[in-house]
Amino acid sequence: QQQVKQSPQSLIVQKGGISIINCAYENTAFDYFPWYQQFPGKGPALLIAIRPDVSEKKEGRFTISFNKSAKQFSLHIMDSQPGDSATYFCAASIKGGSEKLVFGKGTKLTVNP
Amino acid sequence: DTEVTQTPKHLVMGMTNKKSLKCEQHMGHRAMYWYKQKAKKPPELMFVYSYEKLSINESVPSRFSPECPNSSLLNLHLHALQPEDSALYLCASSQIGTGIETQYFGPGTRLLVL
Numbered sequence: 001q002q003q004v005k006q007s008p009q010s011l012i013v014q015k016g017g018i019s020i021i022n023c024a025y026e027n028t029a030f031d032y033f034p035w036y037q038q039f040p041g042k043g044p045a046l047l048i049a050i051r052p053d054v055s056e057k058k059e060g061r062f063t064i065s066f067n068k069s070a071k072q073f074s075l076h077i078m079d080s081q082p083g084d085s086a087t088y089f090c091a092a093s094i095k096g097g098s099e100k101l102v103f104g105k106g107t108k109l110t111v112n113p
Numbered sequence: 114d115t116e117v118t119q120t121p122k123h124l125v126m127g128m129t130n131k132k133s134l135k136c137e138q139h140m141g142h143r144a145m146y147w148y149k150q151k152a153k154k155p156p157e158l159m160f161v162y163s164y165e166k167l168s169i170n171e172s173v174p175s176r177f178s179p180e181c182p183n184s185s186l187l188n189l190h191l192h193a194l195q196p197e198d199s200a201l202y203l204c205a206s207s208q209i210g211t212g213i214e215t216q217y218f219g220p221g222t223r224l225l226v227l
Contacts (some may be wrong), residue, residue, distance in 0.1 A: 021212055032214050043117075043203050043218035044156065089155050100169070101216055103155035 002027060004092050013111050019077040021107045023090035030102075035064065035075050038087045038106075040067065040081025043090040047088070048075070080111045116140075117219035119204050125225045128194060134205030134222045135185040137199040146216065147179055148203040156203055156218075162187060163209055194226045 005024045014017045023033075031052055036044035050057045050064040050073065057064045063076040077084055090104040117138045117194040126132050136145065144163050159205035161169035176198075178190040187204055201223055205216040 013168060036218075041201075041221075041223065043119075043205075043220045046215055046217065049215060100158065100161075104200075106153070106155055108153075 002102055004070045004090055004102050004104045006090050006107060009105070010108045011110070013080045013109065014042050015080065015111055016084060017080050017111075019080045019109055019111070020074060021088055021109070022072065022074045022091070023092075023104050025092050026069075027092070027094070028071070029094045032093045033064070033066065033073050034091050034093075034101075035062075036089045036091065038089065044089060045102065063083060077109075080109075082111045082113050085109055085111050088101075117121070117204055117206055117217050119202075119219040119222050121222060122220070123225075124225045125190065125227065126194065127227055128196070130194075131190070131192045133191065134189040134202055134224075136189075136219055138206040138217070138219075140206060140217070141184075141208075142206035142217075143184060144207045145181060146205040146207075147177075147187070147189050148205065148218075149166075150201040150203055154185055160189075175219055191224075195225075196226050199224055199226045214216045 007022050034049035035047045037047045038044040042100050048059050048062050049051050050066050061078045066073045088107045091101045093101050120135045146161050147157055147159040150156045158171050159173045160179040165181045176193050180188040201221040203221045204219040207216045
């Protein structure tokens with residue numbers, strides 16, 4: 001019930017391509033869904049976040065698509081660049097219970113030049 | 114400014130040593146967190162402080178002792194650690210009760226226990 005399932009575990013994309021990472025959840029009490037980007041040896045950095053009342057949010061080359069009925073959300077990276085090579089974590093939390101972020105297991109993205 | 118700072122960046126300690134990790138934020142956040150992250154795994158929550166009070170302890174062994182001296186500082190005291198405690202230790206902070214729950218992470222302390 002508290003899990004967030006993330007796929008794929010790893011992803012290789014060519015420069016300029018689209019990277020797509022998917023997450024699914026069961027707990028309908030989740031109402032905040034952030035994505036974090038983490039480079040080796042660094043802390044996770046907030047990339048973009050969405051709430052269930054919005055179906056899509058775009059920030060630059062990064063877009064979150066949210067399907068409330070399917071309890072799924074995904075991250076799309078357009079025009080992927082080698083500098084985007086990192087591990088991406090989706091996460092979810094409950095409003096009012098914001099102390100606990102439930103993380104997906106992560107996706108290691110490699111963008112080849 | 115969304116910066117959380119952590120010191121030291123790297124730490125090597127023996128199993129009999131006592132050391133401390135430090136975390137600081139000046140964003141006015143009233144929730145602060147310690148996470149442990151092993152290689153190729155997501156961060157794993159250890160402790161949460163809300164308004165300088167310990168609100169969550171995720172059944173962490175007593176060899177890890179958190180402390181929140183004030184609203185900007187968070188410490189993690191380490192004693193008699195085991196080699197399996199080697200990991201990246203992350204601090205994070207967030208607001209409380211504003212509807213903006215974003216957690217901001219520091220760069221982490223890479224800990225090696227010999």
